[in-house]
Amino acid sequence: MAEKRKGDLFNQDSKKGKSNSQVDFIKGELFDKELEERINSVELSEEDFNSIDFDDIDDIEISDDIEIENDYDSSYLVSEDKKPSVEVLNRKTLSTKIEDKKVSKAVSKEATKMVKDFIKEDLPIHEVRSILEVTQQDKDLLMSFPLGDKSMSFNDKKELVKKLEEINSTDEVNIANASFVLNWLKKRS
Amino acid sequence: MDKEKNKIQPINSILERVIDFDLYEKYRRNLGFSITPDYLYQWALISLSEDNSDKAISFIISALDIDRKHSPTLHLLKSLIIGISKDFYENGGSKYKQTNETFSQLVSSIKKKALIIKKRNEQLKLEITGLENNINSGLALLKFVRKFQKEKDLIALKNILIENNYKIDNYKKEIKKIRRFQKNEEYSKILGTILEICVMPKKYVITTTKD
Numbered sequence: 162m163a164e165k166r167k168g169d170l171f172n173q174d175s176k177k178g179k180s181n182s183q184v185d186f187i188k189g190e191l192f193d194k195e196l197e198e199r200i201n202s203v204e205l206s207e208e209d210f211n212s213i214d215f216d217d218i219d220d221i222e223i224s225d226d227i228e229i230e231n232d233y234d235s236s237y238l239v240s241e242d243k244k245p246s247v248e249v250l251n252r253k254t255l256s257t258k259i260e261d262k263k264v265s266k267a268v269s270k271e272a273t274k275m276v277k278d279f280i281k282e283d284l285p286i287h288e289v290r291s292i293l294e295v296t297q298q299d300k301d302l303l304m305s306f307p308l309g310d311k312s313m314s315f316n317d318k319k320e321l322v323k324k325l326e327e328i329n330s331t332d333e334v335n336i337a338n339a340s341f342v343l344n345w346l347k348k349r350s
Numbered sequence: 351m352d353k354e355k356n357k358i359q360p361i362n363s364i365l366e367r368v369i370d371f372d373l374y375e376k377y378r379r380n381l382g383f384s385i386t387p388d389y390l391y392q393w394a395l396i397s398l399s400e401d402n403s404d405k406a407i408s409f410i411i412s413a414l415d416i417d418r419k420h421s422p423t424l425h426l427l428k429s430l431i432i433g434i435s436k437d438f439y440e441n442g443g444s445k446y447k448q449t450n451e452t453f454s455q456l457v458s459s460i461k462k463k464a465l466i467i468k469k470r471n472e473q474l475k476l477e478i479t480g481l482e483n484n485i486n487s488g489l490a491l492l493k494f495v496r497k498f499q500k501e502k503d504l505i506a507l508k509n510i511l512i513e514n515n516y517k518i519d520n521y522k523k524e525i526k527k528i529r530r531f532q533k534n535e536e537y538s539k540i541l542g543t544i545l546e547i548c549v550m551p552k553k554y555v556i557t558t559t560k561d
Binding site: 275295310 | 530
């Protein structure tokens, strides 16, 4: 019912050949200016501001007339059956001194399967690669990004970015890391 | 004066060296397995996939505490830093940084704007109810005349209400975005420092002096 009313209002507007802007519509000739002023005159007093708990922003109710759009895609949520089980690695094969050839074992079969699922579902491979490849632009952005603590000097930061570029693992691990990070970023947006 | 560098070693390795083997074995076995950097790295991935970023960072710290050169974890750290930085700039984070306000101040000022509109909406709802009651009271002929006279105003008021709700919704989205940038900044500080500790350790070496 409420949705229909909202739709009707917009339709009236478009039928008149005006723009769909609600602002145009409310400035119609017959609109009571006094009424408009009365509405707009409502301001928060100092007392109001002092009594506001700014953490209550989520309590601001949206009218039933408006359909609230979900900010996230439900497909990004990890369903119960997708939650990986932890594969406990064998101490004999994975000591704290890992040889490069054994590194790929760091990504469990479950994680590898999840990566494949991410890519199959909604992670374009070129986006995954964009996390893996550090371009000059990325390095420039990192230099102006608040990386590390305040005591980090410009030269330290430059060296850090250079060292960051050199960090690498096996292809399997690299792709897994980039996919998990990208998937995490998408879920946050 | 001799200078001696202290190298931080995992507790487990120290115990293995310094206490009786039986005693070491007894407590090591209690866990049923030995924590390896790989194990912690996997937990970091799992935590990320469950959107538990704080936990993921804790696992990264623990993994690198065991092995500062653990390449899967170091690479995960690198990917996170690059990803967060890209996310920050691609979503307009730098635009917000150009203002003189901190992210917290920005969030507060947007909240104020939203709350003013919320107050206006309360007034608006009262006006709408009053107008509707006025239109629907009295004889049928009066109702018809009032409806003809006031319907336009009623529609306009409802339209303002809708528009205000859109504004509040947009403010909420903006707050969500800024909070995300705020979190990105927090992550980049901790992750950048962890990276610095691992790849440029000289700055963090604790030296003790001996006479």
